[in-house]
Amino acid sequence: MKEMRLLLHVSDNDRWSIALGNAINFLKDVGEDNADVVIVANGTAAASYAYSDKIETMEVLADKGVQFKACRNSLKKLCAEGSVCINEDALPTFVKVVSAGISEIVYKQQEGYVYVKP
Amino acid sequence: MKEMRLLLHVSDNDRWSIALGNAINFLKDVGEDNADVVIVANGTAAASYAYSDKIETMEVLADKGVQFKACRNSLKKLCAEGSVCINEDALPTFVKVVSAGISEIVYKQQEGYVYVKP
Amino acid sequence: MKEMRLLLHVSDNDRWSIALGNAINFLKDVGEDNADVVIVANGTAAASYAYSDKIETMEVLADKGVQFKACRNSLKKLCAEGSVCINEDALPTFVKVVSAGISEIVYKQQEGYVYVKP
Numbered sequence: 001m002k003e004m005r006l007l008l009h010v011s012d013n014d015r016w017s018i019a020l021g022n023a024i025n026f027l028k029d030v031g032e033d034n035a036d037v038v039i040v041a042n043g044t045a046a047a048s049y050a051y052s053d054k055i056e057t058m059e060v061l062a063d064k065g066v067q068f069k070a071c072r073n074s075l076k077k078l079c080a081e082g083s084v085c086i087n088e089d090a091l092p093t094f095v096k097v098v099s100a101g102i103s104e105i106v107y108k109q110q111e112g113y114v115y116v117k118p
Numbered sequence: 119m120k121e122m123r124l125l126l127h128v129s130d131n132d133r134w135s136i137a138l139g140n141a142i143n144f145l146k147d148v149g150e151d152n153a154d155v156v157i158v159a160n161g162t163a164a165a166s167y168a169y170s171d172k173i174e175t176m177e178v179l180a181d182k183g184v185q186f187k188a189c190r191n192s193l194k195k196l197c198a199e200g201s202v203c204i205n206e207d208a209l210p211t212f213v214k215v216v217s218a219g220i221s222e223i224v225y226k227q228q229e230g231y232v233y234v235k236p
Numbered sequence: 237m238k239e240m241r242l243l244l245h246v247s248d249n250d251r252w253s254i255a256l257g258n259a260i261n262f263l264k265d266v267g268e269d270n271a272d273v274v275i276v277a278n279g280t281a282a283a284s285y286a287y288s289d290k291i292e293t294m295e296v297l298a299d300k301g302v303q304f305k306a307c308r309n310s311l312k313k314l315c316a317e318g319s320v321c322i323n324e325d326a327l328p329t330f331v332k333v334v335s336a337g338i339s340e341i342v343y344k345q346q347e348g349y350v351y352v353k354p
Binding site for chain 1: 245247278279309313335336338339341342345346351353
């Protein structure tokens, strides 16, 4: 367990750019060896993994140890609403799908991650 | 005191749908017996209790133990601005009005509730 | 160290009004002698210090001990994007520029400040 643990919560597709910038700046500022970063995406942001133009940036961060999570409830809801249907197998391999993003956010805070909403 | 304590902060009327979905998913995922949920509404979200089309969903959640709070400062401000004037007596009985939503949010976190901004 | 420590995170210029209202209401509700308030501005909100029409309100709060911080990364990004270039020397004296707002938000929470996103 590293000293600095950051949890970024992204719930809107249009906040990804800010969230990824936060992760990049944080790792640069405190040092990659001192920081754990988890990004939990729910709402429309959960679907972004499938078609975002920021996948390459995410991959670079994933290679540095940043964890990316997607909320299954959100993916199901977006499909049921007729918004977008995403097969979990089509998501990038660095993305881990969790049953409920909201629970993941609570668990991570209980593990000492500091919550920030970009 | 239950193991999982979630505090949802709703400050915009148009975020209620997401916040209520979060509460529903959270209770389903971790189990109603294991979770306490408090929703603090300020800003335009405080007035939603009086006219929202989601009152029935809120009532179902209130019956499951979810606590709903409204910020008095916000209600007064909305009235003073000429936006909407709401008599506290007209709010649903499951809503508790607190003097300042911002303080309630701090108190609840000090009591171990985990903050999430939907 | 005071008992009540509040950290307000402002990342959008149009959320300043709400954030300042939160700070005012919080100090009034819990008492200025019992509360420490820090406001960290990043994103477009970092530039607001240079031209906001709310500087006077900020100054009154700063005189009451509220700390105002601006993210240097955000100021640089806004300039690089051609949005607005702000010389740090032109910022009000009550504003302290930090290298990375995201790190400041983590540090402050580790110091016991309770996070709220207005």
